[in-house]
Amino acid sequence: MDVLINVINQSQGRDRIFRATQHACALCAHVLQHNWEQKELVDKLKSLEANLSAGRKLLRLGNAASAIEAAKRAVRLSDRVLCLCLTTANINRALYFICDNALWARNVGLVRGIDKERWSANASRCYLLSLITSLTRDVYVISQLMVHRARDQHFRQKMDAHLNQSPEVVDVIIPQLDAFLFLLLHSLKSQPSVFLDTIKNICDLPLPLDKLGIYKSNAGVVAFCGLVSSLIGIVTLIQPKLRIKP
Structure with missing residues (x-):
């Protein structure tokens, strides 16, 4: 409770x-x-x-300010890829919230003259761009985790033992596929937060894609x-x- x-x-x-x-x-x-x-x-x-x-x-009124503050923090990151992805994602989130707030103000009659369809489409575009850059960050972090794992001697021994137990998988399907999947799964297992964020962003994609008519669901x-x-x-x-x- x-x-x-x-x-x-x-x-x-x-x-x-x-x-x-x-x-x-x-x-x-x-x-x-x-x-x-x-x-x-x-x-x-x-x-x-x-x-x-x-x-x-x-x-969500006021969330645009929070997104702008998050973008300011992201600019100071030493990793340039993370800096670019997170700054872009948060700026687009801020623009999305601004469009969303404008639509709310129009719906309750506080402002007039706003083209609802146009502003709704702009909100969806900003949301989509935010998701794409967030997913790019997820892919980058996952690749970094995999590189770090691959360099770990203890993990390499564990992976070699796994591959030796099922050599037919590597020989029959695609060379190194089993090794890649083993490395990927163990990297995600070590950082469940990255896995959850990736699934969350993937699940959010159909919403703006459907509204923009890019991929109807x-x-x-x-x-x-x-x-x-x-x-x-x-x-x-x-x-x-x-x-x-x-």
């Missing part, structure tokens, strides 16, 4: 709980949409999803991916050691 209260007390925690509930409603509505006996329930789920989406936009796939991403985000709040750094 203390863990739940701690998550709820954080603005990020509330947003992720709302997001998980929103996508769970969308997923349930998609599954039940062809069941005419559940039409009333489907309508309620869609209404709840819309209300949660509007509530999340209100919770059905509502069920988008909702499921969004739910998985949200649950991972909640887990990283409950267990900060599972949150990727920097």
Whole structure:
């Protein structure tokens, strides 16, 4: 119970709980949409999803400032690849939140003259660019982990022993494939935060891709991916050691 209260007390925690509930409603509505006996329930789920989406936009007011501060911190990183990826990702996150806040202001009638479709498309583009640069960071970190592991003498002995136990895999499929997968899996196992962040970013990709029409997915796939991403985000709040750094 203390863990739940701690998550709820954080603005990020509330947003992720709302997001998980929103996508769970969308997923349930998609599954039940062809069941005419559940039409009333489907309508309620869609209404709840819309209300949660509007509530999340209100919770995200001010997130642009947090993203800008994160970009300032990223600029000071000594690793130039991480510096470039994280700075670009956070700048695009800030632009996404600015577009999102403008759309919220238009929806509640605070401002006029905003082209909803244009600003929504711009928000999705910024979100997509942020995800792409975040995934680039994940791939870079994974490659660094693999290089570090490959140079470890104890691990090399362990990998050689594994390959000697199943030489037919290497000979029959693709040379070095088994060694690569063994190295990759053990590298991710040593840093579960990197694995979780990679899965989270991959799961988030269908949302902007679908909105921009780059790769259309059905509502069920988008909702499921969004739910998985949200649950991972909640887990990283409950267990900060599972949150990727920097």
